């Protein structure tokens with residue numbers, strides 16, 4: 554049951570005008586929270602994980618995307634876009650190339666070349682979210698995800714408050730790398746927090762994500778102390794944590810938080826984001842790693858269970 558907060562007309566109007574950068578709104582999702590969800594994807598993330606399934610979420614800036622399979626070689630240009638796309642230099646696109654592609658985005662008949670990431674107001678986003686409200690029975694609702702939601706706290710707070718004022722259940726996925734006051738500010742408006750925990754070892758975390766995990770571990774401790782509605786999610790990543798030793802460290806850390814309500818969701822690594830790297834003109838950094846076998850995932854799930862924790866595979 555969602556908490557409901559009343560809003561005055563003036564406050565509602567102010568919140569509706571708050572702006573931020575998002576890159577997608579996914580309707581009817583069965584992931585990232587209970588029931589049917591409407592997932593709003595924030596753009597920008599402080600971490601740079603090599604296995605990221607949403608590489609378009611990492612930069613805060615709008616980015617050009619070329620979906621080769623949707624290109625029909627329309628004939629408007631002497632050279633079709635995918636051929637030009639292959640000419641990207643090591644330092645990325647030149648200004649002239651970007652200007653030329655920008656021109657093409659406006660007239661591509663299939664949307665095969667387009668910009669991703671746009672500035673929108675909370676009111677505009679909520680108009681889209683509201684269309685799914687009839688399907689939110691059985692605990693469904695709005696999920697803020699990304700990218701990292703806490704990099705845009707004004708937009709996050711506005712969306713959460715607007716949703717809760719309408720009785721829409723709210724969830725947020727976070728990597729946890731943010732200042733505590735930001736989480737504290739959003740906490741009253743959240744029915745579910747999906748908290749990613751990738752590695753307990755700080756140096757390994759730094760090596761594979763670009764940043765240490767001190768803030769992430771501290772924020773998790775504080776959220777537990779605040780009795781936040783937490784689910785801990787561990788992406789099982791070969792080469793990072795999908796083996797006995799790092800999983801023992803994660804399970805031990807969570808057990809020592811001392812909260813029997815906590816459960817861990819294991820999210821097995823997949824390669825579905827790989828084609829997005831190509832569309833963004835980037836190389837997929839995790840290409841040498843295969844997907845995990847079901848047996849491997851089950852073994853790791855049993856290992857975590859042996860620490861007395863509730864475990865679910867998938868999220």
Ligand code: SF4
Nearest residue numbers: 624625627634661665
């Ligand atoms: S404008 Fe669109 S359809 Fe035409 S060549 Fe470019 S990507 Fe292909």
